[in-house]
Structures are given as C-alpha cells and as structure tokens.
Amino acid sequence: MTRRLGSGKLVIATHNAGKLKEISALLAPHGLDCISAGSLGLPEPAETGRTFVDNALIKARAAAEASGLVALADDSGLSVAALGGRPGVYTADWAERQWFEGEPGRDWFMAMGKVEGMLQAQGPDTPRDAWFSCVLALAWPDGETAVYEGRADGMLTWPPRGTLGFGYDPVFVPAGRSETFAEIDPQEKHRISHRADAFAKLVADQFG
Template sequence: MTRRLGSGSLVIATHNAGKLKEISALLEPYGVKCISAGSLGLPEPAETGTTFVENALIKARAAAEASGMAALADDSGLSVDALEGRPGVYTADWAERQWFEGKPGRDWYMAMGKVEGMLQQLGPDTDRNAAFHCVLALAWPDGEHAIYEGKCPGSLTWPPRGKLGFGYDPVFVPTGRGQTFAEIDPEEKHAISHRADAFAKLVAKQFGS
C-alpha cells in the first residue's frame, strides 16, 4: 500500500512562487500546508537526469534530505514523436538564448521555431503528434518515494496561435480540440493538462478512500 502524506507540511521543491501557489491550491483541500524550497533557503540541485522521472526524483530527494520533511517535485516537458521524444527533459533548455542570440533569458518563440524547423526538414508528411508530460515525485527523508505520471496527447501546428498560454502552448493542440493551449481558457486548460492528470493520480493514491 502506498505511504500516505496525511495533513501537515510539505516542501515543494521549487523556487518559483507561481508554481508554489498553483500546487498549494490543489493540495489545500486535503489539509496540506505547502512550503517552498526557496523560502527554506534550500539550494537547487543540478538536474542531471535523462528522463522526467529521474529529474523529478533528484529534486524531491534533495529537498526531503535537506529539510527533513516530505517533499514534492515535478518535472515536465514536451515530447514530439517524429523527433524521437525531443525536446523532452530539455524542453526549457531549447528556449535558452546562446551568447550570440541576445541577452540571457528564455525565448519560447525561438524554441517553437526550432521544433518546427526540424519537423519541416523531415518533409510535409511528417507525423506531428506530440504530448506534454508531467512527473510528480514525492519523497520522504528516509528514502521512500512515489511517482505519479501525467500526459496530455495532441499535435503540433504552425504558426503559433493564442496569447493565453506560455512555453510551447501556442503550437500545441490537445487531442479532441481545435484550439491550441494558448487559445483555451486557462481554467479549461488546467482541467485537461498533463499536470492535472498527474495530480489526479497523486490525490487518488494519497487521499482517496
């Protein structure tokens, strides 16, 4: 039987205030108080894994060991079938500007363009199926852990459409929809997203009857 969290405090392995707020809202109904790794002054570990599971576990275990509390981490990204699963764990890295591309930071339009350019090189009949993935890793200080994986299948379109999303959302059309993630109302998107799928599985195991 899966080890259960119960009510109490949980470290969220992030330094991102927006992500902390989102996860806190999801877990608040179950009596869980979320504390960010950033607010505890915990360092961010190097994400050296080659899969979403490995990177999520690296972050969760580091936060649990450093804080002495249960910790939750997520790792997510886009995989494109025709590109053998890329960008995958390097989803955000593809948006990083190189020294010759301007000021430091992330350029998501550039990242979307990289994916589209690679697909176009493969020819007009190339499979454009893709999926967003989210892995949630829950770790305890004694080393025990649990993994919950979520997925949202879809396909890629070009040019980008919509201004409501972020990252690769403007080119991703979820299966069964005609709009990109960046054209769908945010609440509707969150209900069908890869993160929602992963959290539903976590809640069912951790707080279900």
C-alpha cells in the first residue's frame, strides 16, 4: 500500500515561482501547505538521470533530505517518435543557447526549430507523432518514495501557433484537437495536459 501524505507542509522541489503557484493550487484542496525549495534556500541538485523518473527522484530526494520534510518534484519534457524519443530528458537543454547563439539562456523558438529541422531532414512523409511526459515524485525524509507518470499524446505542427503556452507548446497539437497547446485556454490545457494526468494519478492514490 502506498504511503499517504498527511496535511501540513510539503516542499515543492523547484526555484520557479510559477511552478510553485500552479502546484499549490492543485494541492490546496487537500490541506497541504506548499513551500518551495528556493524559499528554503536549498540548492538545486544536478539532474544527471537518464529518464524523467530518475530526475524527478533526484530532485525530490534532495529536497526531502535537506529540509526534513516530505518533498514533491516533477520532471517533464517532449518526446518525438521519429527522433527516437528525443529530446526527452534533454528537452530544456535543447533550448540553451551555445556561446555562438547569443546571450546565455533559453530560446524556445530555437529549440522548436531544431526539432522541426531534424524532422524535415528525414523527408516530407516523416511521421510527426509526439508526446509530452510528466513524472511526479514524492520523497519522505526516511527515503521512501512514490512516482506518478502522466502523458499527453499528439502531433507536431509547423510553424508555431499561439501565445498562451510556453516551451514547445506552440508546435504541439494534442490528440483530438486542432489547436496547439499555446492556443488552448490555460484552464482547459491544465485539464488535458500531461501534468494534469500525473496529478490525477497522485490525487487518486494519495487522497482517493
């Protein structure tokens, strides 16, 4: 039987205020007081895993051990079938500018262009199937963990469309829809996204 979360403080293993706000809203009905690893001054561990599960567990365990509290981490990204599942765990890395590409930081249009360029290089009939993955990992200070995996399947399109999303959202059309994630109202996206799928599994397991 999966260990259950009690009410009280839960460390969200992130330094991103937006992600903390989104996760806090999802968990608020369940009596959890979410605080970020950033607000506690915890360092960000190196994400050296080969899978989304590996990286989510690295972040959750590090935050739980450093804080003495239960911690929740997520790892997510885009996988493209014709590219052998890439960029996968390196989704954000593909957006990092190299020294010859301008100021340091992430350029998501550049990242989307890399994916599109690799698909076009394979020819006009290349399948454009893709999926977003989200893995949520819970870690307790004594080392116990629980993992929940979510997924949203779809197709890639080009050129990018929409301004409501982030990352690769403007080129991803979820299955059964004609709009990209960046054209869909954020409330609706949160209902059908890979993160929503993972959170639904967490809530059902922990609070069901």
